[in-house]
Amino acid sequence: METSTKKIHALYxxxxxxxxxxxxxxxxxxxxDEVFTPFPVHGLEKALGVPHTRxxxxxxxxxxxxxxxxxxxxxxxxxxxxxxxxxxKPNFSYFQxxxxxxxxxxxxxVFFAAHLMVITxxxxxxxxxxxxxxxxxxxxxxxxxxxxxxxxxNEKEIEEFLKKTGAVEIKxxxx
Amino acid sequence: xxxxxxxxIRKPLIIGEKSYHDISVDVAAPVEGKANKLWWxxxxxxxxxxxxxLGCIFYTVGTGIGVWGLNKTVGWAWDITNFVWWVxxxxxxxxxxxxLLLFRQKWRMxxxxxxxxxxxxxVMQAGLFPLIHMGRLWNAxxxxxxPNQFGSLWVNFNSPLLWDxxxxxxYLSVSLVFWWTGLLPDFAMLRDRAIKPFQKKIYxxxxxxxxxxxKDWNRFEEVSLVLAGLATPLVxxxxxxxxxxxxxxxxxGWHTTIFPPYFVAGxxxxxxxxxxxxLIIMRKVSNLGAxxxxxxxxxxxxxxxxxxxxxxxxxxxxxxxxxxxxxEYEQYAFLNRATxxxxxxxxxxxxxxxxxxxxxxxxxxxxxxxxxxxISIVVNVGMWFERFVIIVTSLHRDYLPSxxxxxxxxxxxxxxxxxxxxxxxxxxxxxxxxxxxxxxAEVKTILKSSGENFKKLRDGNxx
Numbered sequence: 072m073e074t075s076t077k078k079i080h081a082l083y084x085x086x087x088x089x090x091x092x093x094x095x096x097x098x099x100x101x102x103x104d105e106v107f108t109p110f111p112v113h114g115l116e117k118a119l120g121v122p123h124t125r126x127x128x129x130x131x132x133x134x135x136x137x138x139x140x141x142x143x144x145x146x147x148x149x150x151x152x153x154x155x156x157x158x159x160k161p162n163f164s165y166f167q168x169x170x171x172x173x174x175x176x177x178x179x180x181v182f183f184a185a186h187l188m189v190i191t192x193x194x195x196x197x198x199x200x201x202x203x204x205x206x207x208x209x210x211x212x213x214x215x216x217x218x219x220x221x222x223x224x225n226e227k228e229i230e231e232f233l234k235k236t237g238a239v240e241i242k243x244x245x246x
Numbered sequence: 247x248x249x250x251x252x253x254x255i256r257k258p259l260i261i262g263e264k265s266y267h268d269i270s271v272d273v274a275a276p277v278e279g280k281a282n283k284l285w286w287x288x289x290x291x292x293x294x295x296x297x298x299x300l301g302c303i304f305y306t307v308g309t310g311i312g313v314w315g316l317n318k319t320v321g322w323a324w325d326i327t328n329f330v331w332w333v334x335x336x337x338x339x340x341x342x343x344x345x346l347l348l349f350r351q352k353w354r355m356x357x358x359x360x361x362x363x364x365x366x367x368x369v370m371q372a373g374l375f376p377l378i379h380m381g382r383l384w385n386a387x388x389x390x391x392x393p394n395q396f397g398s399l400w401v402n403f404n405s406p407l408l409w410d411x412x413x414x415x416x417y418l419s420v421s422l423v424f425w426w427t428g429l430l431p432d433f434a435m436l437r438d439r440a441i442k443p444f445q446k447k448i449y450x451x452x453x454x455x456x457x458x459x460x461k462d463w464n465r466f467e468e469v470s471l472v473l474a475g476l477a478t479p480l481v482x483x484x485x486x487x488x489x490x491x492x493x494x495x496x497x498x499g500w501h502t503t504i505f506p507p508y509f510v511a512g513x514x515x516x517x518x519x520x521x522x523x524x525l526i527i528m529r530k531v532s533n534l535g536a537x538x539x540x541x542x543x544x545x546x547x548x549x550x551x552x553x554x555x556x557x558x559x560x561x562x563x564x565x566x567x568x569x570x571x572x573x574e575y576e577q578y579a580f581l582n583r584a585t586x587x588x589x590x591x592x593x594x595x596x597x598x599x600x601x602x603x604x605x606x607x608x609x610x611x612x613x614x615x616x617x618x619x620x621i622s623i624v625v626n627v628g629m630w631f632e633r634f635v636i637i638v639t640s641l642h643r644d645y646l647p648s649x650x651x652x653x654x655x656x657x658x659x660x661x662x663x664x665x666x667x668x669x670x671x672x673x674x675x676x677x678x679x680x681x682x683x684x685x686x687a688e689v690k691t692i693l694k695s696s697g698e699n700f701k702k703l704r705d706g707n708x709x
Contacts, residue, residue, distance in 0.1 A: 110687040111463040148400040174409040202455030209438035214266035
């Protein structure tokens with residue numbers, strides 16, 4: 072029985088061939104599920120139509136959180152909770168004492184932006200210790216580029232087509 | 247091939263006939279192979295130095311910092327010298343991985359991994375000194391603004407020493423995640439190559455299950471770019487804040503507005519020298535000469551030459567400003583620094599840091615591997631003495647001539663310093679045998695544009 076749950080793995084051994092193949096496959100409107108590459112291939116996400124990540128915006132937002140937290144913390148500690156006369160610095164106003172607080176405000180901004188962005192990245196890309204790798208072929212971290220497609224019972228046709236695009240190996244995966 | 251164009255005038259960054267697979271094999275070779283005798287010898291020496299240092303640390307903590315050579319006049323000496331020296335060395339790693347990334351310098355890719363490793367290991371050494379200097383290590387958490395049973399009695403955010411706590415811990419932790427994120431695809435490569443089940447398990451754990459999907463790479467590159475953007479001001483801020491420890495004080499010789507840029511330049515200077523020291527050995531021992539080329543060493547030498555000269559300008563500016571200020575105390579501090587009883591340390595600093603890098607104007611010398619290695623050692627000796635000169639010569643003759651004195655280190659001072667050098671090399675040697683020491687995924691992206699064989703092929707086609 073031919074069902075629609077079959078997957079096809081096409082392996083390429085060159086990034087330029089891969090890029091052309093992706094463009095051709097998309098023209099034919101075959102469904103690409105995923106592409107695994109050993110290194111970032113420039114222009115690949117564009118060719119696949121994958122939207123650009125918004126992590127940079129997240130980092131900006133996290134940085135603002137860090138800055139606000141630093142201001143709140145130092146205002147509470149130095150001005151509200153236990154003001155002390157230190158070298159005659161104004162201890163009654165956060166703003167007037169601020170030059171001394173700038174280094175920590177900066178460091179906390181960077182700390183929050185960097186760590187929260189990386190944590191977000193790890194969660195979004197599902198990366199953490201003891202997580203099992205999901206690349207279907209171990210060679211995709213070495214020198215092979217793998218395109219995963221799903222078929223609607225037209226595997227033969229897709230296989231023929233993939234061969235023409237320069238795939239060096241094509242595997243049918245029964246689910 | 248058009249998308250992989252690089253000007254023919256640029257020298258190849260990857261030498262020889264390499265394919266993507268060759269890069270994996272070359273980077274995995276030191277990890278998969280066995281350590282040779284030399285590695286074990288150097289490792290044993292480093293380990294014994296480390297253990298000796300550890301003994302000295304225990305002795306210090308158990309007895310008190312009276313076991314150091316400090317006295318009433320010189321209250322800061324080797325400890326802070328070592329702290330600043332190690333932090334400074336750390337700066338090159340971030341500079342290479344972050345600043346050169348922002349400037350799109352492709353030569354960074356062969357060396358960034360090891361330079362960042364060096365950053366992390368040396369900042370760890372640096373962090374030890376303030377902790378030991380506290381005397382009571384178990385109260386180290388008191389430097390953090392944690393509510394407590396004393397009032398709450400908070401930390402003082404006006405103090406540059408506290409800024410340092412925030413700067414160094416942010417720097418260490420951000421460098422660590424930057425490094426680790428870059429390592430994930432390379433650990434994944436080792437994982438997928440591993441044959442022994444134990445190795446596979448370890449690298450599988452370390453790689454966090456990296457699979458290399460398109461979206462993962464897209465995020466990976468964005469994260470690297472943003473981290474580089476954050477780490478660039480961070481690295482400049484860290485040594486700026488370290489210099490504030492001195493610059494915000496009222497001690498003649500320390501109270502200097504030139505300190506932040508001067509310290510940052512000095513940090514980059516000593517850090518690049520340390521990168522050269524380590525990589526010149528590593529490229530040989532681990533057979534990575536195809537990726538860490540003479541061109542890399544030459545470019546680092548140029549950075550050493552420029553930053554060394556900046557440091558030289560700073561030294562001379564300090565002298566000029568001391569004279570021009572008309573302040574007697576300031577003038578004497580510098581006169582004493584250059585011609586007082588520590589003249590030999592000043593001379594050593596001047597000749598190692600300002601004079602020796604000038605040899606790098608010569609193309610023949612800066613492309614000589616042996617010469618670069620020697621200079622890299624000389625520079626680090628000089629930079630240690632720079633911190634010693636700044637710290638001790640500004641203190642040893644204070645406002646009261648009856649308390650003028652000299653500083654002489656005890657065996658504990660020396661032992662702890664040697665111990666951190668041992669610890670640093672223990673970490674680096676372990677790293678060199680278990681980690682992918684070259685960012686192979688990144689290097690693969692420039693193979694077609696900067697690989698020697700591809701460049702030749704392309705140049706041949708164009709004419």
